[in-house]
Each structure stands twice: as structure tokens, then as C-alpha cells.
Amino acid sequence: MAQHPRIAITTYGRDERGRFSLPAAYVDCVRRAGGLAILCPPGEPRLAEWLALADALILVGGGDIDPALYGGPRHPALYGVDRERDEGELALARRAVQSGVPTLGICRGTQLINVALGGTLHVHLPDVVGERVPHRGSRPGEEALHEVEVEPSSQLARVLGATRIEPASSHHQAIRGLAPGLVVTARASDGTIEAVELPGHPWLLGVQWHPESTAARDATQQRLFEAVVRAAGEGRRRPSERIAT
Numbered sequence: 627m628a629q630h631p632r633i634a635i636t637t638y639g640r641d642e643r644g645r646f647s648l649p650a651a652y653v654d655c656v657r658r659a660g661g662l663a664i665l666c667p668p669g670e671p672r673l674a675e676w677l678a679l680a681d682a683l684i685l686v687g688g689g690d691i692d693p694a695l696y697g698g699p700r701h702p703a704l705y706g707v708d709r710e711r712d713e714g715e716l717a718l719a720r721r722a723v724q725s726g727v728p729t730l731g732i733c734r735g736t737q738l739i740n741v742a743l744g745g746t747l748h749v750h751l752p753d754v755v756g757e758r759v760p761h762r763g764s765r766p767g768e769e770a771l772h773e774v775e776v777e778p779s780s781q782l783a784r785v786l787g788a789t790r791i792e793p794a795s796s797h798h799q800a801i802r803g804l805a806p807g808l809v810v811t812a813r814a815s816d817g818t819i820e821a822v823e824l825p826g827h828p829w830l831l832g833v834q835w836h837p838e839s840t841a842a843r844d845a846t847q848q849r850l851f852e853a854v855v856r857a858a859g860e861g862r863r864r865p866s867e868r869i870a871t
């Protein structure tokens with residue numbers, strides 16, 4: 627039986643009807659890249675056991691991280707705050723950093739990696755940079771396209787095969803204080819941090835946009851999923867490089 631790299635994917639928290647959910651596009655992208663998707667909803671008390679099942683981790687998008695977790699202010703534009711999800715995912719992100727498991731952060735997932743490592747967020751980006759660059763659609767939950775400039779020497783540029791992209795976005799928050807160890811690898815024209823990497827980690831990338839939204843028609847965005855699945859497969863062949871946690 628062929629062994630495909632196992633890609634752990636977080637999910638959204640419990641909704642008002644008591645259901646966990648996840649946009650199917652995340653799973654589609656992983657499957658298209660040859661990975662075996664394993665979902666992990668919030669509230670898992672055995673996080674270490676769950677992460678040990680996987681060869682890579684994808685921290686997906688969603689609502690805002692509770693600003694109390696990074697010393698940020700309350701703001702009327704905050705939405706979807708879910709402490710159960712925040713606490714589990716922060717623990718997961720820290721484990722992923724320590725263990726060296728390949729990790730891809732997407733939108734909230736990238737903000738989460740930054741907070742897990744001691745960084746802070748802009749609680750409402752339009753208050754800081756205005757709305758000249760459309761980081762989100764005109765209605766809640768809608769996406770917009772805006773240009774992102776990628777640092778040519780970055781791992782991200784090598785993965786994408788491009789330094790100027792126009793991905794789909796839906797965010798009203800972004801990294802404010804960069805966590806120690808992270809480096810910025812892409813920005814929007816208003817200065818907003820759009821991607822980070824963690825030098826010294828075998829494979830950790832975070833993007834502020836939504837590659838899964840356009841990957842079915844945009845090979846450049848699908849390459850992020852191909853790269854994390856490839857890194858997962860390589861890590862699996864060299865398990866001694868992974869540090870037990």
C-alpha cells in the first residue's frame with residue numbers, strides 16, 4: 627500500500643448548532659498535492675498524540691484570536707473569538723515549532739504562530755493602514771484580491787516560483803509585533819506583513835492570504851500545498867531529525 631504523507635489540518639470551532647466545520651478547499655488542496663488529510667477539531671485533550679499521527683501541520687483560517695492572549699485591546703470589530711480553539715491551536719503551534727514538524731500557517735494560522743512565539747497583532751488593520759489595499763471583501767466573509775510582494779531570497783519565493791502575486795484575502799487583522807525568530811518574507815504595498823518564515827526550523831511558512839481559495843485554478847498557490855506535502859514526505863524518511871516532544 628502506498629504511504630502518503632499525513633497532513634494534519636485544524637478546523638473551525640463549535641458553531642451555534644454544535645458543529646465543527648472546515649471549508650472543503652483546504653482538504654481538496656492537500657489531496658490534490660498527494661497528502662492524506664487528517665482533521666483535528668478544537669478541544670482535543672491529547673494534542674501530542676494527535677500531532678504524532680501527522681507528518682505535517684496546516685493551521686487554517688477563521689475568527690480572531692482573543693487579544694487578551696497577546697496583550698492587545700478589545701475592539702468592536704473583533705469577531706469569532708473562541709478560547710477553546712485559541713488555546714488548543716497555540717499549544718499545537720508551539721509543539722510544531724519545537725518538534726520541527728513541517729508547518730503551514732494560513733491567515734489566522736499565521737497570526738497564531740506569531741502569537742504562540744510571543745508576537746502581537748493589529749486588532750483592526752483598517753485603523754492602522756486604511757482601506758486603500760483591499761485585505762478583505764466588501765461584505766463579511768467575502769474575499770478580495772490584492773498584490774503581495776515576496777522577498778526574492780525567501781523560501782516562500784522558491785516555493786511559489788514568483789515574487790509578485792495577487793492572492794485572495796479576507797483579513798482585518800495582521801502581525802503587529804513580529805515574534806522573536808520569525809522573519810518577514812512578503813508585504814502588501816501598505817506595509818502589511820503578508821508572510822513569515824522561521825529560519826532554523828526545517829519547514830515553517832505562514833501566509834496572511836488564502837491559497838486554498840484559488841489553488842484549484844492558480845498553480846502558484848497550489849505549490850504551497852505541494853511543498854508542505856513534499857516536506858512532510860521528506861521528514862518522514864528522516865524521522866531522526868524530528869525532536870520528540
Ligand code: MN
Nearest residue numbers: 761795814834
Ligand atoms: Mn492582505
